[in-house]
Amino acid sequence: MTAFHTLHILNKTPDHPRFSECLGTLGTDDALILTENGVLALATEINLKTSRIYALTPDVEARGMAGTTRNSILVDYPEMVDLTLQAQRVISW
Amino acid sequence: METLVIIDQPPYGSWTGREALDMAFALAAFDQTASLLFSGAGVNWLRNRQITDAIGQKSVEKNLSAAPVFGISAILADASACRRYGLGPQDLPDGVVLTEMDAKLLARYSHTVFAG
């Protein structure tokens, strides 16, 4: 896996104000992981501003989104743990 | 190692901002460098003349004015959020620095935290 600067953990729906705040601060070397309600963004056409988009499989499946994952990479919890360690910093939105 | 504590919720309607301020004060009390950033609707913390007696809460203006005394390194406010809520530079308390909340800003801090 490639190195990246900041891992943004986003658990809010696109209708939450913090969703836009998060996207507004994504740097070119940053990665985004969608968890909990955040995975619902994959059902929309919102520009997620980065090519490194991960989505947490249990939350994707729980919300009936398994067939709607766009260009995201599905990860489980152990992979999420790895991602938090590969980043130089982590921000939980 | 510097922590940025972000307050993005307005005062009085929830306790999250107060609890964020407490986090920043705690960092400073334990000799960690901490700054505050008001973003989104959180910039409404910065208004003058908040008269809160009738809602039974203490004004957050006083809490915030204690920040430099507690050793908070900087108090920042997102310029575009201030514009959205009609807050001009002259409306902000002394010492508040207007900035843009973007990747470049957050990259300056080793930790960026919200209280909730």
Next chain:
Amino acid sequence: MTNPATPKTFTLVITGAPYSSQAPQSALHFARAALEQGHSIDRVFLYGDGVHLASSLATPPSDETNWSQVWAEFLEHHGIPGVACIASALRRGLVDEKEQARYELASENLRSPFTIAGLGEWVEGQTRSFRTLYFHAGD
């Protein structure tokens, strides 16, 4: 780039309450995965509404998971300190025996092994850990 195989220490901060948010569940799944990979958890800090996780009185219907109980068992089993912020806890009616006596309250309701302490515990956790992760409410 950090080699994920090297054991690292995490501090987890939970600010979302059980039954109002998914935060305690997400944090628990993350914590289990971290330990299974050989990492360690320095402490779990409950802040804001997250302190409700430390209640010994929460009684969900029998077909729902009791997240307070499951978390307490997890902490106990792995010897991980679980600390509720004292200011958050007292505001929200979460008290241990000491605070019950101090404020002459009718009862205490802190579930063992959770303890109550100040924000200094969070600062120390952040200072000592390679990563401090936050689990907020999603609404």
